[in-house]
Amino acid sequence: xxxIAKPFITEEEAQAAYxxxxxGWITQGPRVQEFEEKFAAxxxxxxxxxxxxxxxxxxxxxxxxxxxxGDEVICPSMSYIATANSIKYVGATPVFAEVQPDTxxxxxxxxxxxxxxxxxxxxxxxxxxxxxxxxxxQELCNRHSLKLIExxxxxxxxxxxxxxxxxxxxxVCFSFHPRKVISTxxxxxxxxxxxxxxxxxxxxxxxxxxVNDRVRHESDRVIFEDHVEIGYNYRMTDIQAAVGIKxxxxxxxxxxxxxxxxxxxxxxFKGIASIRLPEEKEGYFSNFQSYSIYLKHTAPVDRNTLxxxxxxxxxxxxxxxxxxxxETAYKNYMPGVSLPVSExxxxxxxxxxxxxxxxxxxxxYVIDCFTHEILxxxxxxxxxx
Ligand SMILES: *Cc1c(COP(=O)(O)O)cnc(C)c1O
Numbered sequence: 001x002x003x004i005a006k007p008f009i010t011e012e013e014a015q016a017a018y019x020x021x022x023x024g025w026i027t028q029g030p031r032v033q034e035f036e037e038k039f040a041a042x043x044x045x046x047x048x049x050x051x052x053x054x055x056x057x058x059x060x061x062x063x064x065x066x067x068x069x070g071d072e073v074i075c076p077s078m079s080y081i082a083t084a085n086s087i088k089y090v091g092a093t094p095v096f097a098e099v100q101p102d103t104x105x106x107x108x109x110x111x112x113x114x115x116x117x118x119x120x121x122x123x124x125x126x127x128x129x130x131x132x133x134x135x136x137x138q139e140l141c142n143r144h145s146l147k148l149i150e151x152x153x154x155x156x157x158x159x160x161x162x163x164x165x166x167x168x169x170x171x172v173c174f175s176f177h178p179r180k181v182i183s184t185x186x187x188x189x190x191x192x193x194x195x196x197x198x199x200x201x202x203x204x205x206x207x208x209x210x211v212n213d214r215v216r217h218e219s220d221r222v223i224f225e226d227h228v229e230i231g232y233n234y235r236m237t238d239i240q241a242a243v244g245i246k247x248x249x250x251x252x253x254x255x256x257x258x259x260x261x262x263x264x265x266x267x268x269f270k271g272i273a274s275i276r277l278p279e280e281k282e283g284y285f286s287n288f289q290s291y292s293i294y295l296k297h298t299a300p301v302d303r304n305t306l307x308x309x310x311x312x313x314x315x316x317x318x319x320x321x322x323x324x325x326x327e328t329a330y331k332n333y334m335p336g337v338s339l340p341v342s343e344x345x346x347x348x349x350x351x352x353x354x355x356x357x358x359x360x361x362x363x364x365y366v367i368d369c370f371t372h373e374i375l376x377x378x379x380x381x382x383x384x385x
Pocket of ligand 1: 079080082125151153154174175187188
């Protein structure tokens with residue numbers, strides 16, 4: 001069986017977790033601080049704050065941006081549901097905008113049309129690792145005095161106009177779930193260039209506590225903490241951070257390996273007219289967190305049949321990215337939302353296996369089976385005509 005994805009975790013990560021457990025410091029402490037410093041340096045951002053996952057990273061980003069009841073935040077519907085949920089957590093309203101069919105990312109023109117007097121922010125998503133057009137959204141935000149928040153859950157190691165994702169705007173949120181490119185089990189990170197955001201994010205992730213455990217532990221004087229606002233427990237543990245430090249050292253290599261597999265798929269499928277392949281435009285550098293193919297209406301096989309045929313041959317695939325407005329949690333309270341591009345992408349795209357290390361023979365097998373499926377049915381159709 002060829003899986004859709006697999007985290008790249010080695011003995012090194014296991015050893016790092018083991019060593020950390022034996023230090024006796026197992027919740028947020030020195031390893032978390034080291035991971036934050038290294039992640040900030042990697043992305044080129046001034047600061048990084050580690051949290052329990054990307055969903056909590058997004059939630060805290062909403063809070064420090066001052067978003068609350070009555071505010072609207074524009075985001076894609078075609079994203080993992082956590083994107084929109086983070087807006088709901090602060091009592092604000094997600095306003096769904098369309099994506100571009102070739103990049104799966106928010107369409108700046110469509111976003112522009114949805115800005116109202118109540119719009120407070122744009123939450124863009126770098127979908128499956130392909131950077132969105134950050135400059136276009138920054139420009140829109142400047143023009144309308146909006147906040148820009150990046151959901152970079154899938155985009156660790158991706159780059160936009162020569163700079164790593166994480167360094168461009170005020171709040172960028174990453175995920176280290178095993179389905180992403182590097183993992184700490186669960187885990188998240190927020191990068192920011194603003195010191196005030198950095199200080200407040202650190203407070204909010206630890207119960208609003210004015211002095212953290214590590215500082216009290218290291219102090220030679222008695223210090224009492226104060227809880228200066230209502231915070232949360234959104235901490236990452238040192239065990240996770242120790243794994244994250246080892247993962248981060250491998251990130252660029254993992255991304256290069258992923259890009260080689262994506263390039264092999266692109267090369268093999270480029271002559272097939274009935275599909276559209278992922279396209280990396282000038283200035284965009286994807287980590288290929290996923291490899292998604294769109295089946296045009298001329299495709300001789302429908303997406304679900306294709307998925308079943310590949311599964312029968314031992315190849316796991318996934319359907320296109322979900323549309324949040326079609327999920328039960330959303331469709332009942334926001335009926336009538338229609339996003340034809342997003343809905344079409346969900347129904348007609350397929351993600352192929354991509355993980356590191358992926359054996360050359362497995363890549364070949366996926367290529368052969370996919371090509372056979374998408375061409376063989378066409379031949380049968382031709383024979384019938
Ligand atoms: C995975 C994902 C999330 C959620 O990340 P967690 O770390 O699991 O909370 C949010 N947004 C997008 C776009 C994602 O792909």
